[in-house]
Amino acid sequence: MPPLTLVERIATRFAVGLAADGAARQGQIVRVRPKHVMTHDNTGAVIPKFLSIFAGSGREPRVADPSQPVFAIDHDIQNHTPENLGKYAKIEKFATTHSVDFYPAGTGISHQVMVEQGYAVPGSLVVGSDSHSNMYGGVSALGTPVVRTDAACLWATGQTWWQVPKVARCVLKGTLRPGVVGKDVIIALCGLFNKDEVLNHAVEFVGDGVAALSMDHRLSISNMTTEWGALAGLFPFDEVLREYLLERAAYFAAGRRPGTRCEGSKGTYTEADVERWWEARLEADAGAAYATELELDLATVVPHVSGPNHVKVMTSVAEMQSRGVKIHKAYLVSCVNARLADIAEAAGVVKGKRVAEGVEFYVAAASADIQAEAERLGHWGALVEAGATPLPPGCGPCIGLGTGLVEEGEVAISATNRNFKGRMGSRDAEVYLGSPAVVAASAIAGCIAAPFPVEDAAPIGSVRTLPSERAGGNADEATDILEGFPARLVGRVLYMPADSMNTDGIYAGKWTYKDDLTNEQMAAVLFENYDPAFGEVFCDGDLIVGGRNFGTGSSREQAATALKYRGISCVVAASFSETYRRNAFNNGFLCLECPALVDHLAETLGDGAPTIAGPTITIDFAASTIGCDGGSFPFAALSTVAQELIVAGGAEAIARASMTN
Numbered sequence: 001m002p003p004l005t006l007v008e009r010i011a012t013r014f015a016v017g018l019a020a021d022g023a024a025r026q027g028q029i030v031r032v033r034p035k036h037v038m039t040h041d042n043t044g045a046v047i048p049k050f051l052s053i054f055a056g057s058g059r060e061p062r063v064a065d066p067s068q069p070v071f072a073i074d075h076d077i078q079n080h081t082p083e084n085l086g087k088y089a090k091i092e093k094f095a096t097t098h099s100v101d102f103y104p105a106g107t108g109i110s111h112q113v114m115v116e117q118g119y120a121v122p123g124s125l126v127v128g129s130d131s132h133s134n135m136y137g138g139v140s141a142l143g144t145p146v147v148r149t150d151a152a153c154l155w156a157t158g159q160t161w162w163q164v165p166k167v168a169r170c171v172l173k174g175t176l177r178p179g180v181v182g183k184d185v186i187i188a189l190c191g192l193f194n195k196d197e198v199l200n201h202a203v204e205f206v207g208d209g210v211a212a213l214s215m216d217h218r219l220s221i222s223n224m225t226t227e228w229g230a231l232a233g234l235f236p237f238d239e240v241l242r243e244y245l246l247e248r249a250a251y252f253a254a255g256r257r258p259g260t261r262c263e264g265s266k267g268t269y270t271e272a273d274v275e276r277w278w279e280a281r282l283e284a285d286a287g288a289a290y291a292t293e294l295e296l297d298l299a300t301v302v303p304h305v306s307g308p309n310h311v312k313v314m315t316s317v318a319e320m321q322s323r324g325v326k327i328h329k330a331y332l333v334s335c336v337n338a339r340l341a342d343i344a345e346a347a348g349v350v351k352g353k354r355v356a357e358g359v360e361f362y363v364a365a366a367s368a369d370i371q372a373e374a375e376r377l378g379h380w381g382a383l384v385e386a387g388a389t390p391l392p393p394g395c396g397p398c399i400g401l402g403t404g405l406v407e408e409g410e411v412a413i414s415a416t417n418r419n420f421k422g423r424m425g426s427r428d429a430e431v432y433l434g435s436p437a438v439v440a441a442s443a444i445a446g447c448i449a450a451p452f453p454v455e456d457a458a459p460i461g462s463v464r465t466l467p468s469e470r471a472g473g474n475a476d477e478a479t480d481i482l483e484g485f486p487a488r489l490v491g492r493v494l495y496m497p498a499d500s501m502n503t504d505g506i507y508a509g510k511w512t513y514k515d516d517l518t519n520e521q522m523a524a525v526l527f528e529n530y531d532p533a534f535g536e537v538f539c540d541g542d543l544i545v546g547g548r549n550f551g552t553g554s555s556r557e558q559a560a561t562a563l564k565y566r567g568i569s570c571v572v573a574a575s576f577s578e579t580y581r582r583n584a585f586n587n588g589f590l591c592l593e594c595p596a597l598v599d600h601l602a603e604t605l606g607d608g609a610p611t612i613a614g615p616t617i618t619i620d621f622a623a624s625t626i627g628c629d630g631g632s633f634p635f636a637a638l639s640t641v642a643q644e645l646i647v648a649g650g651a652e653a654i655a656r657a658s659m660t661n
Contacts, residue, residue, distance in 0.1 A: 003285035005167040006234055007202040010142040010282060014125040016159055029163045029641065036119045037068055037154045038128035040110040041075040044087045045515050046129065047094055049152035049652055057659035064158040066099040067266045070119055072110035073103065076513050077394040078402030101262045108367025108393045111135045111335040115219065116367055118248065118267035122237040123282045131555040131579060132335055132417065134226045137234040138219035140241055144232045145555045145579050149586040153655045165231045165578065166291035168201040172209035174299035179452050182217030183337055183415065183435040186224040188301045188459040191314030197292055197463050199549055200578040202232035204284060209298045210235060215244045216341040223336040224417045227311040229549060231578055237281040245274040293464045300460040303438055303450060308430035309421045317438055318456035320448040328410040330361045330443035333391065334398040337415035337436050338366040340373055346440035347379035349451045355387035356446030362404045364391035400424050400509040406431060413442045420504040420553060422529035478622045479637040484647040487622055489570055491543040493614035497607035501546050502553035505530035512556045522558055523566040531610035543617060545601055546573040551580025560584040570619065574598040585642055588650035597626050597633040
């Protein structure tokens, strides 16, 4: 067997149906049986999908492997309306009926729960119906997002399909300067390598610099590989991780668990388990092939902020401080930066001081355990005494829900992982991202500020991308078209000249957990954060053409299904977020990559408006070409698997058919 990357080795371990000597290689579509699948508030939307799979089969709905799913409520926990509380009660009842581990509102953010309570462990494949499932890579698990439809199919069958991504090797060398943290590192990586170098890749972090990174640093970095464009971000199973796992095992053995912890959890482990994993730990083979190799000198990283409203635009805190950028709100919340070390750093900055007049500073721990420990150590009290407003351990303002959202004309600094326009409140506000210490210092100063003297210096890194061909059509061979799949599509182009179109721009977060919206209501709010005038430009039969990395951000499926409900039959883009593309095909919605067409439209139509009505195009699926303005632009032939998903109407329908056969 040829040498394998760490990602390929873990994927091989959890693949189903491989030959005895087979391996899951980069680019290969495999069936996998993950160790766990996490859902949160979106469990309420997955349940009817799960039930529909059994409809007409004559079989009682049954979770195939009750040890596999984990439910952890975290997103809309400040919403105490009867409707939302009723949804949570329904989820808990379903969990009880099917013997699924359930963590109620107040336990903590789902990703923190998965790590803290022992579900994500080294060498395992752990997926979640949320885009920040990458965080499990901090404990050397292959953590990656799936979508709601996948979750339903996993509950029903225990398996789903997965395409092993290209793998990037990121060498971290040197050591961090005092006060520089993991958030600074991932902001540097996003800003330094911001040309889609790791788009849809899994990133393996290696190098002598890794050993100097704490577990908090690693979890922050893995978490935000999502915003970098990656599908996963894994750290090695080394002595730092081993010591962390042994500490957690001792915690479990001592029975020190919060009252909201799941009774009879299937996620705990012992010291003996840790030592067994350590002896059999998975590592990348010598000579394994990588698609991209990057390097970052940790000693050159200084605090930066991202934004406003873009993750991949970074500016040093020193420069921002010199500009005197006034803020109205500051946030120390979210799964990327609300652990104990983050809270301690912020508390150290604000101790004995007061939040500036006119600034609202919101804090929420990543879990109830973390808040309790922060209270015991006095860190929580220091933040509250300085004037911070505490929120319950959950997502809240990060996803645009609950107290303290940004309002029109405001500027905010946040320790969250995303600052997309409109995500945390008004689309007419500006949000910057920074480390917990930077957020705390800014809350005290009333403007974006450094917590200690910092340089205005750029991080130093390098990239080596192996050559790869752009998508091309079958010039000499026609593609077989399945019965029921259209041979051609014809429509007017609606060109959106924006790279990294995010799912908050397509379908705003404030609608995501309103499960009672009709298809028509979902279609009506399409693109409201990106282009409020979209409805005035759109005509029936139009085809959307976007830029590069279309659909980045949250894994919410409505960003694909709302287009389908609007009557749009296809989106063409130069490239897609793999999670978005997975969502689309799993719901029977068509996505095509054709960078040559996008380049042509960029040249001929420009970027004078968010949405530009363009020429009529003809998509020929047999020839794998798109005709436009007298030219022919090739795209990669649509696979049989992709065509089957479109014809069937999505993965649920295929799973349903398997129940009745």
